[in-house]
Amino acid sequence: MLIAQISDPHVRPEGVLYKGVAPSNRMLEAAIARLHGLDPRPDLVLLTGDLTEEGLPAEYAAAAAILARLEIPLLLQPGNHDEREAFRATFAAAHPYLPPAGPLHYAIGDRGPVRVVALDVTLPGLHHGDVDDAAADWLADTLAADPGRPTIVMMHQPPVEVGVPYLDLYRCHGADRMAAVVARHPNVERVVCGHVHRVFQLRWAGTLLVTAPSTVTQIALALRPDAEPASYLDPPAFLLHHWRPEAGLITHYCPIDAAPGPFPFA
Template sequence: MIIAHLSDPHLRPRGHLYKGLIDSNAMFLAAVKHLNNLVPAPDVLLITGDIADEGSVAEYEMAKEILSEIQMPALLIPGNHDDRNVFRSFFRANDHMAVSGPLHLVANQFGPVRIIGLDITVPGQHYGDVDEAAQTWLDKTLALEPDRPTLIMLHHPPFLSGIPYIDLYTCRNGDRLSQVVSGYPAVERIVCGHIHRAMQLRFGGTLLCTAPSTVTAIALRLAVDSEEASYVEPPALLLHHWKPDTGLITHWVAIGEFPGPMPFA
């Protein structure tokens, strides 16, 4: 089973630039075209939030137009830049989407790996929160098939990255997530967005990784007094490849065209 993973496209209304500088719409469209050319094709695509930049109707109209180009099923959860109600109104035809409250999801039909989406966004705020209701919902959901290989997707990483200006808007009460996941060894991976960089660490007895953004990369500045900054680095996606003999393998894949292929390995 191959699971593609994009994050944080920060789409804008047609003709508008991200931060007035970067064509995030064109960069996301390039990512979609790259995905459509992958062989073998992924079984499903995950997008871990910040579909829109300001949560406007015009941005979600742009999102639906670009997403219509995707040649595989897609599972979406909101990020802190999304508006939960507008998000739901545009994507409510998705059978996996909750009809009210947080936009949690469960998808079982794309292959051996069960995919769980946990909406930990806090409307009107930029931080996330694993509240008691989310903790309880996740525990009950995992318990339905406790031995099935599972990937959990959320927007905010439930850890401090060490980048001071993004850690202001991290996920609160990440220990609740860790407590639940540690009781289910079949959880193969937790995947997140938000941080606009690829990172990985052990968390709750499993592996957690963050996906890069399809637009700008947040600068890796670890000094406590660092000023916030971003770069236009090569965009990338993650491919999570599940095989019975190895479990889930995660690959970082650059988006674009590069010299090659060369006749050697």
């Protein structure tokens, strides 16, 4: 099973650049074209939050029009830049797995051998996330319902510090609470996140936690405690999670933009 993960497209109203520098809508379209060009195509696409920049109606209209062109089944969740109720209203009809009220938690087990559990850790009006008692209980019950199935847990803000000061301010709180749940379930193959506009991986709670790059700008790897926020127009990319029974889940980094090649050597 092939599962692509795209993240943080930050769609703007048509004709508006992201932060005044990046054509985020066109860049999301380019990501979709790249997914369509993969051979074999992914069986499923995960979008791990920040679909829009400001949660505006015009942004959701633009995002819905772009995502309607995706020919691969899609699971999506909000990020801290999204507005939960506008997100729900925009996508409820096309994505009936989204719950009609409350946090947008859900579990999908009918798209292939890997089960996907989406945990909505966003807090309306705030940029950090939180796994509170209710979210931890929901996750525990959901994982316990299918304990032998290989599972991906998807969320927006990672529940760990990454060492970049201006990112760590907006991490997901409640990490110990969530880790205690995940550690009881060795069938959790990955915890996949967005939010940080970078790729990193970490052994966490008995599994592997990975973050996806953005389809727009990438946030600077600035490790000094006094570092100022910065981003770059680095090549956008996505992750491709490949499940094979004999190997488990392997995660690949896939640039979106075309590069020279192929050349007849390996």
